[in-house]
Amino acid sequence: MxxxxxxxxxxxxxxxxxxxxxxxxxxxxxxxxxxxxxxxxxxxxxxxxxxxxxxxxxxxxxxxxxxxxxxxxGDTYPDRLVPFERAxxxxxxxxxxxxxxxxxxxxxxxxxxxxxxxxxxxxxxxxxxxxxxxxxxxxxYGPAEITPFQQACLDAAHAIGIPRAADLNDLDDDVGIAPSPANIRDGTRxxxxxxxxxxxxxxxxxxxxxxxxxxxxxxxxxxxxxxxxxxxxxxxxxxxxxxxxxxxxxxxxxxxxxxxxxxxxxxxxxxxxxxxxxxxxxxxxxDHSQLNVTFSGTPELVEQMTAFAEQQWMPGEQDIAKLRSAPYPADAPGFDLHIWPVGGRDPHDREAWLWLLPVSCMTPRSRGRLWLTTTDPAASPLIDHGYLSDPEKSDRAVLIDGVRIAREMASKSPLRELLGKEMAPGSAVESPAELERWAEANVVHYYxxxxxxxxxxxxxxxxxxxxxxxxxxxxxxxxxxxxxxxxxxxxxxxxxxxxxxxxxxxxxxxxx
Ligand SMILES: Cc1cc2nc3c(=O)[nH]c(=O)nc-3n(C[C@H](O)[C@H](O)[C@H](O)COP(=O)(O)OP(=O)(O)OC[C@H]3O[C@@H](n4cnc5c(N)ncnc54)[C@H](O)[C@@H]3O)c2cc1C
Known part of the structure; x- marks a missing residue:
């Protein structure tokens, strides 16, 4: 070395x-x-x-x-620590x-x-x-490489009217879902x-x-x-x-x-x-602010994914949906949401399974700040993203509408039968006020x-x-x-x- x-x-x-x-x-x-x-x-x-x-x-x-x-x-939030991963x-x-x-x-x-x-x-x-x-x-990805979880997400998206994107990297195509292009050769990043x-x-x-x-x-x-x-x-x-x-x-x-x-x-x-x-x-x-709609998963889903993994390499992420939230101006081009299903082995614990529909605000208006508390080059900077701090409350409105879309997707076959219970926000979080409180307490980022x-x-x-x-x-x-x-x-x-x-x-x- x-x-x-x-x-x-x-x-x-x-x-x-x-x-x-x-x-x-x-x-x-x-x-x-x-x-x-x-x-x-x-x-x-x-x-x-x-x-x-x-x-x-x-x-x-x-x-x-x-x-x-x-x-x-650090101390930005009184009751939780948000990791800001960087390699x-x-x-x-x-x-x-x-x-x-x-x-x-x-x-x-x-x-x-x-x-x-x-x-x-x-x-x-x-x-x-x-x-x-x-x-x-x-x-x-070819059709045979799509995992059963990601295929169910594609089908559920279709069932709620999200079109299949011919090319997710068409800079002029606004709304659609497809497996993401990936910089992977023979399983190697x-x-x-x-x-x-x-x-x-x-x-x-x-x-x-x-x-x-x-x-x-x-x-x-x-x-x-x-x-x-x-x-x-x-x-x-x-x-x-x-x-x-x-x-x-x-x-x-x-x-x-x-x-x-x-x-x-x-x-x-x-x-x-x-x-x-x-x-x-x-x-x-x-950053793109994000809320994670998470599910318990069913034994049937684990069984399907295990069978898939025995046959071939099983990625956790594949599909990305580009969407417009309800607040997005109807006559403007563009989009303001990603929903990017994650399903498979938990990267933090390869023995555990993870099923989520992350919802990301792609046009965040909130701004934060990075600062130093010491000149020691070994010390971490102070990082405050100011999530959901935009005065118009636009970011939270976009995200909360994204949660509505994710829930709608999750309610459609075949995803509904595979996902099991919604763990977060959970069925108790329904009203606009409850969703706002949950969003404030759980907002993270898209890295x-x-x-x-x-x-x-x-x-x-x-x-x-x-x-x-x-x-x-x-x-x-x-x-x-x-x-x-x-x-x-x-x-x-x-x-x-x-x-x-x-x-x-x-x-x-x-x-x-
Ligand atoms: C977990 C995770 C998942 C992600 N997934 C995706 C994805 O699927 N697709 C996607 O498009 N993007 C993804 N991203 C985001 C994307 O990878 C980053 O936005 C992008 O790589 C950042 O590039 P950069 O050159 O700005 O910084 P970096 O890639 O972070 O490069 C900065 C480099 O500088 C070095 N460095 C820092 N300080 C010093 C110093 N004082 N002295 C010497 N060296 C120093 C660091 O070690 C690092 O190597 C992800 C990011 C993370 C963390």
Whole structure:
């Protein structure tokens, strides 16, 4: 295994975080230029896909939570702790996620342009989504691969009038259900390290250093001159021609804040000398909020699924429904809900079974914030998503209507006979007031945080980077990860993160 010894004194480009988008940027820069590329990744690098060193949990494409950073909601909620899973490993969350390879809606990328970010329209991104599919081995399930639970969900959806989507990744098709495209090859989760780093691992200009945590950037005037990294032997400063921050929505803002980049008053209160005023760092945090409608399952369902698993690989997630809630404007294009049935072995306890109809709000209006309580790079940031906090109460209305749709699905054959008892919200939660209370107490997320270093024109309150990912006020620092998305797309964010990495890499290559 590569170790973290002998960090080089200098690299032309230092990439902070070899995660989903970071591996993409590094792979493209290393393959298409001769400049020296150094990846600093906090987690382990297990080498190429066929190294024999990758633990099974990362190769098995079913959702897993290993090598997690351990972030959670801390004191935000008085009576529960919401985990905010993030992978600490080369390939980042693409190495342990659910493999739904989703593009979203044209409306969202065109909206990024409308917000002052030229170059991000759906038409400009489409070739990149296609290339991302190719690199990540995205495939469609055949009819024989659909599990009995997922087939029952498709049939029940049909029974309540949800059409079958011909292609879930048609950016202009709004409502429908289908098995999701998935980045899985022969049961193996195809992460971005396999798709983008493996082809260039032998290039002499690429150096990957794993188990190295980046503390902060060293800034002089309008330039980043280096990066302070903590390896096994202790902290070391590496000089850099330029830096690409790709530490993720929860990881990139802490590095900027520890570097003195953020809201000056709040930095001073933290004991950090402000070097660049960008109050948007850590603001604008949002995710698809979610409610889980859960069921006990019946012996018949377990029997059918067990028989299926004896014959072939059994994923827990397959179908995704794109839907419009009742509050969605009838004359507007788009959709605002996902229902994505999960059924099979519980990822937390492989001996147990899990049956749920998660309902996710794909157009959340609530915004939260990430902040630091200490400059210790080993400490978790304070993460408050502000779920259901939008003053119009739009998010809760969308979700509660989604629960109604999920219940309607569950009431139809053949799903009704297989699902058993509704465990949550449960039959006692019926009235609008009861559903609101239940929603407030149980809202979680779809694992898709974005927005804490948002793209936008200089001077806008949340803008941290410009339309090309360059940090406002710095000449040689860019950010390439989900944190730069100004508004979350109506998509699971793995493929969009890959496309962010590809787009920023295109611009960096054009410059070099
Ligand atoms: C459990 C789970 C399931 C999911 N399922 C799906 C799905 O099925 N489909 C889908 O589309 N999306 C899914 N997602 C979401 C998707 O995977 C993420 O949105 C996306 O991968 C994030 O990419 P990123 O590059 O922004 O960040 P990451 O992939 O998180 O990369 C950040 C990298 O930076 C490293 N890092 C952080 N801080 C430092 C530091 N200080 N120094 C050095 N390195 C650092 C991290 O270790 C990590 O490798 C899921 C996410 C999770 C957690």
């Amino acid at each position: 590569p170790d973290s010894l002998s960090l080089p004194p200098y690299a032309d480009t230092v990439i902070i975080g070899g995660g989903t988008a970071g591996a993409v940027v590094a792979g493209l820069l290393a393959g298409q230029s001769d400049e020296s590329i150094l990846i600093l990744e906090a987690g382990p690098d297990y080498g190429p896909v066929n190294s024999g060193r990758w633990p099974e949990v990362f190769l098995d494409a079913r959702l897993g939570y290993d090598n997690a950073w351990g972030y959670d909601s 600490r490993v080369i390939g980042g969350c693409s190495s342990h996620n659910g493999c739904a390879a989703i593009w979203g809606s044209r409306l969202d990328y065109d909206n990024w342009v409308a917000l002052g970010n030229p170059g991000w329209s759906a038409d400009e991104l489409l070739p990149l989504f296609r290339e991302a599919d190719r690199r990540l081995n995205v495939r469609r 195809w992460n971005t390290a396999f798709g983008f780093l493996d082809p260039v691992r032998e290039r002499p200009n690429l150096l990957i250093r794993d188990n190295v945590v980046v503390d902060r950037l060293v800034v002089a005037d309008d330039r980043v001159t280096g990066v302070v990294a903590i390896a096994a032997e202790g902290p070391q400063t590496i000089a850099a021609g330029r830096v690409v921050l790709a530490a993720g929505t929860y990881g990139s803002p802490p590095i900027l804040l520890r570097s003195g980049i953020g809201d000056p008053d709040q930095l001073a209160a933290l004991g950090v000398e402000p070097v660049l005023s960008l109050p948007g760092v850590g603001a604008n945090l949002h 898709h945080p974005v927005g804490t270093c948002a793209m936008g024109p200089a001077g806008e309150p949340t803008a941290v980077v410009d339309a090309r990912g360059s940090v406002h006020g710095l000449t040689n620092a860019v950010i390439a990860d989900c944190s730069i998305m100004p508004v979350i797309p109506r998509a699971n964010t793995n493929l969009p993160a890959v496309v962010v990495g590809m787009r920023v890499a295109q611009w960096l290559l054009a410059k070099s």
